[in-house]
Amino acid sequence: MNLYRSARAVAGASGDDAIDWRSAAEAAKAATDPGSLALEAGERGAYARDVRDARAAVRAVSGAEFDVPETIEIQNRHHWIDANVATFERVMGALETHTGTFPGIARTINTGTMTVMLSFLGRNVLGQYDPLLLADAPTDDHALYFVRPNILNAADQLDVDADRFRRWIAFHEVTHAAEFGAAPWLSDHLETRMEDGIANLSEGSFDREAFRDLDAAMTVVEGYAELLMDHAFDDEYEDLRRKLDERRQGRGPIQKLFRRLLGLGLKERQYERGKDFFEHVVAVRDLKTASLVWEGPEYLPSHDELDAPGTWLRRVDR
Template identity: 70%
Template sequence: MNLFHSVRAVASSGDGEGAIDWDAVVEAARAGTDPGSVELTQAERSGYATDVRDARDRVREVAAVDFDVPDTIEIQHRHHWIDANVATFRRVLGPLEAQQSEFLPGVARTVNTGTMSFMLGFLARNVLGQYDPLLLADEADADHALYFVHPNIRQVATDLQVDFPRFRRWIAFHEVTHAAEFGAAPWLSSYLEDRMEEGLEDLSHGGFDREAFREMNVAMTVVEGYAELLMDHAFDDEYADLRAKVDARRQAGGPLSKLAKRLLGLGLKRQQYERGKEFFEGVAALRGLEAAGAVWESPEQLPTDDELDDPGAWVSRVGV
């Protein structure tokens, strides 16, 4: 980790065109982040493969949905994660990046570059596993990718004083539940990206498309809630202790860490977990676990914001 190199990369980004110097973003994020090690023992390498395979089989069994895990499954260190995600950040933020401030444009470019490098570095140090639907970049037939950031999983397991293979398996099961969702709903990736692009396009022109962000929040609440429901039925061990320890760790940290988590919406993600899981538990209590999977048949099957708090109303509307 070289903080001087990181600061120098950001400081030198003021010259040039565009609101963000993406080369400097990558350079600074990497320089300010210890990559960690991906030197795995044979047992660890086999463990990741076994966990993903077992998770796929169990989720298929309990959810009664047909899907497969991505062809791309990578064990990464933190710099790998930065490299894999910067293109997604760049594409998604395109509408905002085009609106560079005319007031002190070089200063704005430097600030924007520093902000993005901080965000990427912070996430690279905290992400454990990732199944990212927005990795479907520009090609309709591109494959989703499943990543595990091994140094972070190892570090968090150590910090929380939990068994590493058990913690790794829990992360694998959670990410594979997301693979099941997007496998069952081929339309979901485009739906989410369209909502995000609509919202950001409006922001770039000084507006705020509340409906686009509301629809995206509802969809992500469904994604996180359904994953939690599947985890309860698919994971082969009790995991309340793991969830409690991870939540406590996320709430801890200094003022800068807490600010970063707030800016990155990590608190919102926890609310999505809780609200979505409560909705699906209500659906499952009324019609069974398999009926909950009806949300993936089409965008029209997604609950409305009001229905998230009234599972019975959704059940009645969609007729499951």
């Protein structure tokens, strides 16, 4: 970790865009220990086995036809930063396309802010299923990453078996692959609502409905993943979830601030709210009924229906 090199990269931010993405990536990596990728004997095979087992179990439970990315990446923190700079650039680039620039905000400040964000996430993300939203290349499909140093570090901090913890992460990420496989329209739906919100921001207005719809859709994505985990994972995991929650609650004030600024508290609320919605639907009906959410955008529960599952059931029940 080289904080001087990180600061120098940010100070040297240049170009015509609001953020110098190359400098942000260089600075984030300079400020972040990459962690070890010295895999133990059989470890790469264990990752592949966990993903295969998760795919088979989730397929059996959900009845969904889907696949996982051909390449499963075992990354260190620097690899994750490089992979996700492109994601952030796509999203922020869409905003710049509409606004042209960020008036009154210095490129150096923007680049520094993105550096802090990438560095923080790079040290904390465990696994990631990436549907590559807003990607231009027709070959871009989806990707599955595991950040090995973070998984081992979290398992050690939580005092849990690393192999079991890694398998739990694999199952969770594969549930997301199942959702996007079961609903080919989902990527376009999320992109459209995201772009609608961005377009209105560029005109100086806030499209509350676009962002409410986006939040509702992501709540469904996170909640349904939790539902599949409950049915597909081949071991108890309440202790893992509880220890992770305790770890989040025990973070220092600076880390808690970062989590709020990055919307990670919102993601946790989406987990809880979505899980409550689907638990109610399954208790009243069954898993097949819960899976109706993937029939089409019109089957997604609205923001209000997420808190009133009975209303959604009356609307879609056949």
